[in-house]
Structures are given as structure tokens and as C-alpha cells.
Amino acid sequence: MSVQSLPAYFFTPQHIILVGASERPHSLGERILTALLNAPFQGKITPVNPRHKTIAGLTSYTNVARLEETADLVITVTPPETYESLFKACRKKQLHHVIIIQDWDNLPPEAWETAAAAIRKHHGEKLNISVCNPAGAQIPTQGLNAGILPDYPAGHVAVLTGQASLSSEINVLLRKMKQGVSRHISLNYDLSPTTSADWLNRFGHKRHTRAAVIHFNPRENLRKLFSAIRYFTRHTPIILHCTHHADSVERSILHCLGRHCNFIATFNSSELEAALHAHLSALQPASTLNVLSNTPVAWLQEKAVQSGISLVMPSEKPHIDQAYIGSNPSPMLYRSLAVGQLQQHQTEALLAVVAPTAEHNENTLTGVLSALQQPDGKPLLISSPFSDGLLQFDRPEQAVKALSLRNIAAHLQNEQNKTAKPRPAYIKTPQLKNLPKLLETQDFAQLAKNLHLPDYRPQATHVGAQLTFTRHPAYGIILSCTYNGRTRTVLPPFSTLDGEKLIRFADLKTKQKHICQLLHSLNTLLEQEQYFGSIIINLCGDTLTSDFRPSENEIQAIVSKDQKRPAAATVPRKNLTAAEFISTTSEAAAEFIRSKSEAAAEFLAGKADTAAPPENVRAPYPSGYPQKITLPDGETLRIRPFTPEDAEAKQAFVRSLSPESRYFRFMAQTNELPQATLARFSNLDYYSEGAWIAENSDGLIQGISRFSRLTRDECEFGLTLAENARGKGLAIELMRLIIRLATQQGYQSMSAEILKSNQAMLKLARKLGFALSDSNTDKDLYQARLSLLPQPTAPKRKFRQ
Structure with missing residues (x-):
């Protein structure tokens, strides 16, 4: 885990140094300075430019080394060849945080290489570097706009992207919904050593953010990213937006991660817009949706079925026929019919579709219906050419999608409260001692028996459902199940909860014992680092069979590992304090250093x-x-x-x-x-x-x-x-x-609050080296805290003989 010592400096900056500030029209330095002054930024701005003593009426310095004051943040818009000297000056002046903003799309490859070399050399504990595209970073509530985009309206959506164009697109969507941004940053994912996971960790508390949009970067450390997402979604919903092509397997992987980490994944602009509607509105989950429309909408049924929504098309003579109320209803008639539907006990939500009319009164129709939308009433969704707001949509299918995603969000939240059942007693643990030999001789029939898998039968035909255990090039080991043209994926370490999902998905109730055994056998292979290639389980009729697709490289690794297997580790038992334990455990210290520079x-x-x-x-x-x-x-x-x-x-x-x-x-x-x-x-x-x-x-x-x-x-x-x-x-x-x-x-550090009356725990904490202090929140509690940092080694002294 990369837990860096990065305070929330960026979200409460008092002093910003702008390196490369300029008055030259249309230059990046001029545009960024204009944005900062126009917002206006509430703190101090110090320009740095070697050619000018003042810029825009502000005192300017020729270089960072001449600054007399410290600053929270350095923003540089200078070209890559200046980074080496700038970073050295920042380290010398103890300026710890740098954001690079540059128009990277218009720079040659050599400039990228120069930037990458300087960043690799200087990024670390003493200097934290983030690399942005021209969209830069914004905190509207503090008047901070360090980018070339127009000022974002203040609101409650955090936005993190890897492209300036996507930042602009999200801004347009939010403005249309009358929503704003709590914080925004647009990174250059290829160059920035500070990743989207790092920035997500800085995005803060639900007090200022009601939802976050994260532009998915599949090239960063995915384990770290999804761990950060999982923690963030405990208090704030996340939309993970994918702009790269994701095939059916990758989509199923991301949906699986969504179940683990409680986020919604979107794969196009329409889904992103619908997800924003779902998370930001007061829309409640609903399985049925009543429809009224001044244009035929029977075609919407198919879209609704695909989204898991049951449409109710009312017929009430003489005004309603299968949701159709005529092409030119008066505003008062439409209002009356809508009120009637909302008042019905069985109505969960209502979709009112407004199409252009002969009298061109669709704006009036929309306004009349909008007045019926109440935060504490039944949801009224409006599809209209004049849509404007969280529950108003350009197209009816978008309204259906928003309701579907709201249902998915509620389902994901329920998933977080589920627990796995105990492992069944009939499960057998595979013995892998002979695995290298079986792989070398390709004795797959015996291999299936040793792993307690179904009988080996290659090239199965008439396959109804297929489970494939394999290594994905981006996400590592996966187990995917294909059934009826759909794919469901689970990820290791597998649990009995995963087994239940697979059984329900592929209708494998009669094969429950086999699925539970399969997951345990696969877990055992992974725990003992014995992955040797793909394992395929086929359901042919009522029979499960096994097939194998071994990898030569994986087999060689297993055989080599078997020949030089180390002795098993033991639990440390030495009677040391925690501080002594940490300082004398080189593995822990090494791992700490590794994680800090991850x-x-x-x-x-x-x-x-x-x-x-x-x-x-x-x-x-x-x-x-x-x-x-x-x-x-x-x-x-x-x-x-x-x-x-x-x-x-x-x-x-x-x-x-x-x-x-x-x-x-x-x-x-x-x-x-x-x-x-x-x-x-x-x-x-x-x-x-x-x-x-x-x-x-x-x-x-x-x-x-x-x-x-x-x-x-x-x-x-x-x-x-x-x-x-x-x-x-x-x-x-x-x-x-x-x-x-x-x-x-x-x-x-590690901490806990301990009751002052809990003498046994207090004694243990002291013995382990925890420092105790009175709690700031409760007079009956102590705050126990232990530093986990490696203890500094005292320098050796030389004495004269």
C-alpha cells in the first residue's frame, strides 16, 4: 500500500508559486495566471519569471532560489528542460509539492523523455510531483482555478480525469444538471508519478463531496487503485468511467470489482450522464416505472427489460392508451394525468415523456410537470427537449438507464453487508506435492483427481456453461463463467460468497459441491504459488468435466521453484516491545521503504x-x-x-x-x-x-x-x-x-481509543510501546498510538585511542 505523507495542502493552500507566469497573450503562463486571478484565488500568488520584475502587478522573482517565503504549492508551466534545475531549487528551499501543467499533446517525444527523466530522479519523499494536462486543477469554493478551462461552478462532485477533453465534457454535463464541482484535477496519466489512487486519497470527506467521477487508468497499480476506491466509497459514491475499449471479460471484471468496492462502472458518455443523475438526485430505487407520453413509446419496453426495469403502460379511456395521451395534450390535462398516476398506490415512479407538439408548447408542458417534482414525493422523471435538472432527461431511454443505475447502486450497497457462509465440511484440500511431475508428464487425468476437480475430458462439446480459470493481462488471475451469452467473473481469493454468485448466474444449484470444491482447489493453487495455466470446467448436459491449457513458462517456474523451495517461515516469538520489533525486523523496514516510494x-x-x-x-x-x-x-x-x-x-x-x-x-x-x-x-x-x-x-x-x-x-x-x-x-x-x-x-502509526477502565488493555498497550494520552472526544477514553516508522540508527562515533 502506498500511504504517503501528503497532507491536505492542496485543498487549503495559502501561498502558490507560479513558475513561468507571463503577460504574453495566449501563452500557457498567461492563461494560468489569468485563471488564478480571475477566480479569484483567496491566497497569495508569487510569479517566477527570469525576465520580469513584476507580472500583472505582482512582484516577480527570477527563480525559485531567490524566494524568501515558503509556499504550500509550486505550479510550473515551463518546458521540460527547466525541470531539473527547478526540482533542485524546490528541494533546497524545502518546497515539497509541485504540480506541472503543460500542453503535452503538442510537445515532441524528446520533451516527454526529458520530463520523465527529471521526474524519475526527483520525485519521492522530499518532493512530491504531479503532472497535469492543461485542464490543471480546480477548487471552486476556494477560488482556485489552475487550468485553462473556464471557472467550474462550486458544487459537490469531485472529478479526476486523464484528459482535458473529458474534464470539459463532465463540466458540461454537470452544468446542465445545475450541479458543480468540489475539486478537480486532470493528470497526465503517462507521466505523473502521483497516480489517480494517490489523488483519490486526497479527495477528502463527504462534507464537501457527494459523488466522485474517476477516469479509469488501467495502466497504474490496480491493486492500489481499487483499494483506494473501496475505502473512499465507505462515505462517498464513485463512478469509474472507462474510455478505453473494454471487452465482455474486462467489463465483467470491473463489475466484480464494483461489487467488492461498491462503485458503478460506466463505459460511454450516456452511461456516465445517467450515473450522475442516479447518484446526485433524490431518486429512490424502483423496479417498476409508470409511463405517460405524448408520443408512442412502446419501443421503450425492450430498453427497460435490458435495464431490469418493468414498464407500466397504463390505459385509461378516454385519455390514455398504452401510456400514449395524444400528440397535443394541454398542459393542464398532462398535469392531471400525471397527478393521477403518482397518487396510485402501486406506482413506484413515473416517467413523463414530452415530445415536440404542433402548438410548440413543450416548454410549457415541461414547466408544468417540473412543478410536480418533490424531493420527498414519488420520483417523477421527465424526458423533454427542455430538460434541465437532476430528474430531467433529453431522451426517455436515458431516464430508464438512470433508474436502472440507481437500482444497481442500491444493490451494490446491500452487497457490502453480505457475509460468506462457512466452508463446507466436505471440502478436500489438494495435495500439490506431485504437481510438477504431473505437469511434466502431462498426466491431466491424474492432475484433475489430485486437484479434486471433475474428470478430465479434453475438447468438450455441447457446452452449456463454461468456467475458465486463467490469467488476465491486466488484472491477474480471474475465474470467469460464460452462460447464455453472458459473462460473470469472480476474483481471488475466492470465497463461498463467490460460489453462490456463480451458482445463481449459471443455474448450477445441482453442482454446488463441485463449485465449492473448485474454488477451494483454485485458492490452494494460488496460496502455494502453483498457477500453471488455464483450467476449464465445462458443463455438458448434466456432467461437469475438466480441461487444462498449461503454459510452458508457468510449468518451468513451478518445477524450478520446487527444486529450491525455502523452509517455512515461523511466527516471531522473541519478547520485544513493538518499537524494538519494528526496528529489528528488516523485512518490515524494507517493505515500509518500498511502499513509501511505490x-x-x-x-x-x-x-x-x-x-x-x-x-x-x-x-x-x-x-x-x-x-x-x-x-x-x-x-x-x-x-x-x-x-x-x-x-x-x-x-x-x-x-x-x-x-x-x-x-x-x-x-x-x-x-x-x-x-x-x-x-x-x-x-x-x-x-x-x-x-x-x-x-x-x-x-x-x-x-x-x-x-x-x-x-x-x-x-x-x-x-x-x-x-x-x-x-x-x-x-x-x-x-x-x-x-x-x-x-x-x-x-x-497505529492507534485505538481504549476505555480508561480497561486496565488489561492499557497494560498491554504500554508493554507494546504505545503512548497513551487523554482522548480529545471523551473524558473516559485514552488515545493509544504507536509509531510504525523504523527507528533511526544512532551514528557511530570514533574515539581516539
Whole structure:
């Protein structure tokens, strides 16, 4: 995880340095300075130009090195050959944040190479660089417009794009809906080391943003991006807009990620507009839609069926015939009919279609109907040539699409509250010891048996449904199911919840045991890094069969790995404080350093090694588990990462605790976890959070430790022990596991609020090195915080003999 120390400087800047500011007409420096002054920016602007002492009446400096004051942000519009010296000056003056704005489309490849070299060299902890196209960045509420586009109206939509033209298009759509922007930035995705994921992490709180539009960049680190999206959508909806061609498999992958991360993916301008209507309006979900129209609309039925909407075409003589009310209704007649439909008990929502009339009164019709739209009433959607607002549309099919996407958004929100069922007892774990030999000899029949898959039968015919386990060139390992011309994809690590989705999608109820076994076998292959190529499961009639498409390169990697397999890792047991543990664990420190420069590493990797296979878009569970630990009293416990299938056991564990223990842990009088909380605790993203579970020999939970993201740099932990597991040293073991994993993920600190009456937890926190202070929000709480930064090594001193 890339958690960089990037404060919200950009959204509260007090002083901006504009390098390349100019008075020369139509130059980029003149256009950006004009935009900043015209907005007007509420802070201080300092121009830098080597040829002028003043620009636009502002004192100008010849270079950054001559500045006497510090600044929050440096914006440069100078050509790439100036970047090397500029970045050096910024580092020397401790100016930490630079945004480059340039008309990249009109620069030659050599200029791109020059820019890339300077950015690679200087971007990092001491200097954070973002590269923008001419659309730049805007915060309308602060009068900040650092770009060539007209001032954005202030509003509640955050926009992040990779093209200036798309920024303009979204601005037009929002203006038409009478909506505005809370913040906007348009990056050069090919050059900017600060990615869309990094900027999404800066987009802030729901107080100023009601929805965000993210222009999907498939070339950045997708695991990091979708982790950032998942966290952001906990408080604010996201529309992920794709402008590249996405085939049916990629679309199904993005829909799968949408279910995991709670976002809507759109693939054209019409879908984007409909999604904005769905998220920004007060439109409520509805499965049926009544229709009135002054033009025949029977053709809309097919569009509605494709969108999962059931249209109601009323017929009420003498005025309504299959939703058609005549081509030239009076405004009062249309209003009366609309009121009648809205007042009917069974009406969920109404679509009123206004087409041009012989009397040219469609504007009046639209106005009369608009007056019926009430925020707390039944939804009234209007399709009209004079559409203007969140529930008004240019075309009726767009209204249907908006309602469909609103239903999808509600469905996705419900998906976040679902938990996986426990893994069935009949599941068998594959033994992979002979896998290299079976692959070398191509004994696929025995391979299918060893993996507990259906019988091997190559080149199956009359296939009804097909499941394909393979590696996608961008998203890593996937399992896609094709049935009746449609595709559904699930992504590893697979859970029983994924099995339920596949069974419902392809009508595989009678094959439930086979699907559950398949997912477990595939998980085992991935956990042991034994992917050898595509595995295909075919449903032919009522019979499932297996087929294999091995990859020579993957087989060679497995055979080579088998010949030099390292010894298994063990759980650290040394009795150290957390601070000592972090400073003496080189793996954690190395991983921390890696994560802190991850954006730059991605930038370099994108230009270099393209042969390495893509990592899976969802983070795997920590490797090397389960493991056994022996406590000081001699009891042996099994330690492993928490999985979605543990949800039911987790709830039973919480119910088994004493009322006092539950109150200490959750700070509320509760007998069990609410379903939404249980789902959030169980469906983890191991890129930015994690949890560990300890079980005894009977499989009963003895303890759970977990942490989740609080901010970009800080995570929050929780620890729960069974009543009979306390005072045995288990708490320290579980805490050390989450401390190590949080450090590896790049967090700088770990914290929690602890009741002052919870003496056992306070004692443990002190022992692990947490600093305790009074909470700012509750006098009965302590705030416990632990630094996860590597401890600096004291310099060695030389003494004279």
C-alpha cells in the first residue's frame, strides 16, 4: 500500500508559486495566471519569471532560489528542460509539492523523455510531483482555478480525469444538471508519478463531496487503485468511467470489482450522464416505472427489460392508451394525468415523456410537470427537449438507464453487508506435492483427481456453461463463467460468497459441491504459488468435466521453484516491545521503504520490465499460514489470517463473550455485531487492512486481532480474546502480527481509543510501546498510538585511542 505523507495542502493552500507566469497573450503562463486571478484565488500568488520584475502587478522573482517565503504549492508551466534545475531549487528551499501543467499533446517525444527523466530522479519523499494536462486543477469554493478551462461552478462532485477533453465534457454535463464541482484535477496519466489512487486519497470527506467521477487508468497499480476506491466509497459514491475499449471479460471484471468496492462502472458518455443523475438526485430505487407520453413509446419496453426495469403502460379511456395521451395534450390535462398516476398506490415512479407538439408548447408542458417534482414525493422523471435538472432527461431511454443505475447502486450497497457462509465440511484440500511431475508428464487425468476437480475430458462439446480459470493481462488471475451469452467473473481469493454468485448466474444449484470444491482447489493453487495455466470446467448436459491449457513458462517456474523451495517461515516469538520489533525486523523496514516510494516504483516499472505477469488485482492473504504457536502454559494454537468464511464463527465468538468484554471491545452494550459491522470486519482488503485469528485444537476461536485504515498514514486496531485465553501471552502474539502487517503495508502509526477502565488493555498497550494520552472526544477514553516508522540508527562515533 502506498500511504504517503501528503497532507491536505492542496485543498487549503495559502501561498502558490507560479513558475513561468507571463503577460504574453495566449501563452500557457498567461492563461494560468489569468485563471488564478480571475477566480479569484483567496491566497497569495508569487510569479517566477527570469525576465520580469513584476507580472500583472505582482512582484516577480527570477527563480525559485531567490524566494524568501515558503509556499504550500509550486505550479510550473515551463518546458521540460527547466525541470531539473527547478526540482533542485524546490528541494533546497524545502518546497515539497509541485504540480506541472503543460500542453503535452503538442510537445515532441524528446520533451516527454526529458520530463520523465527529471521526474524519475526527483520525485519521492522530499518532493512530491504531479503532472497535469492543461485542464490543471480546480477548487471552486476556494477560488482556485489552475487550468485553462473556464471557472467550474462550486458544487459537490469531485472529478479526476486523464484528459482535458473529458474534464470539459463532465463540466458540461454537470452544468446542465445545475450541479458543480468540489475539486478537480486532470493528470497526465503517462507521466505523473502521483497516480489517480494517490489523488483519490486526497479527495477528502463527504462534507464537501457527494459523488466522485474517476477516469479509469488501467495502466497504474490496480491493486492500489481499487483499494483506494473501496475505502473512499465507505462515505462517498464513485463512478469509474472507462474510455478505453473494454471487452465482455474486462467489463465483467470491473463489475466484480464494483461489487467488492461498491462503485458503478460506466463505459460511454450516456452511461456516465445517467450515473450522475442516479447518484446526485433524490431518486429512490424502483423496479417498476409508470409511463405517460405524448408520443408512442412502446419501443421503450425492450430498453427497460435490458435495464431490469418493468414498464407500466397504463390505459385509461378516454385519455390514455398504452401510456400514449395524444400528440397535443394541454398542459393542464398532462398535469392531471400525471397527478393521477403518482397518487396510485402501486406506482413506484413515473416517467413523463414530452415530445415536440404542433402548438410548440413543450416548454410549457415541461414547466408544468417540473412543478410536480418533490424531493420527498414519488420520483417523477421527465424526458423533454427542455430538460434541465437532476430528474430531467433529453431522451426517455436515458431516464430508464438512470433508474436502472440507481437500482444497481442500491444493490451494490446491500452487497457490502453480505457475509460468506462457512466452508463446507466436505471440502478436500489438494495435495500439490506431485504437481510438477504431473505437469511434466502431462498426466491431466491424474492432475484433475489430485486437484479434486471433475474428470478430465479434453475438447468438450455441447457446452452449456463454461468456467475458465486463467490469467488476465491486466488484472491477474480471474475465474470467469460464460452462460447464455453472458459473462460473470469472480476474483481471488475466492470465497463461498463467490460460489453462490456463480451458482445463481449459471443455474448450477445441482453442482454446488463441485463449485465449492473448485474454488477451494483454485485458492490452494494460488496460496502455494502453483498457477500453471488455464483450467476449464465445462458443463455438458448434466456432467461437469475438466480441461487444462498449461503454459510452458508457468510449468518451468513451478518445477524450478520446487527444486529450491525455502523452509517455512515461523511466527516471531522473541519478547520485544513493538518499537524494538519494528526496528529489528528488516523485512518490515524494507517493505515500509518500498511502499513509501511505490508511486515512483510504479512509474519506473511501467517503463521497464513488461514481461513479469501482472499481480492479482485483489491482495492475497498473508503467505506462510496457518502456523502453530505454543503459549507459555504449553497450549498449542493455530494462527492464520481471517477469511470471509469466518464471519459466522466471529459472530458466535462475540456472543460468547461476557457483557463486560463486549463493552470493553465495542464500547457499546451489545450482544452481537450488527450485520453491516460483521460484514465490514469479515470482508477484508489485505492491501490496506488485515486480521488474524487464533484457534484451539477444537477449532474454537481464542482470539482475533485486526486493523483497518483510519487515514492514509494511520490505522486503527482492535483485539478480542476469549475469556479463558487471557493472561497466557496470546494478546502479544496477535498484536505483533498486526503491527508487522500494518508496517509492511506502509502505515506510519497505529492507534485505538481504549476505555480508561480497561486496565488489561492499557497494560498491554504500554508493554507494546504505545503512548497513551487523554482522548480529545471523551473524558473516559485514552488515545493509544504507536509509531510504525523504523527507528533511526544512532551514528557511530570514533574515539581516539
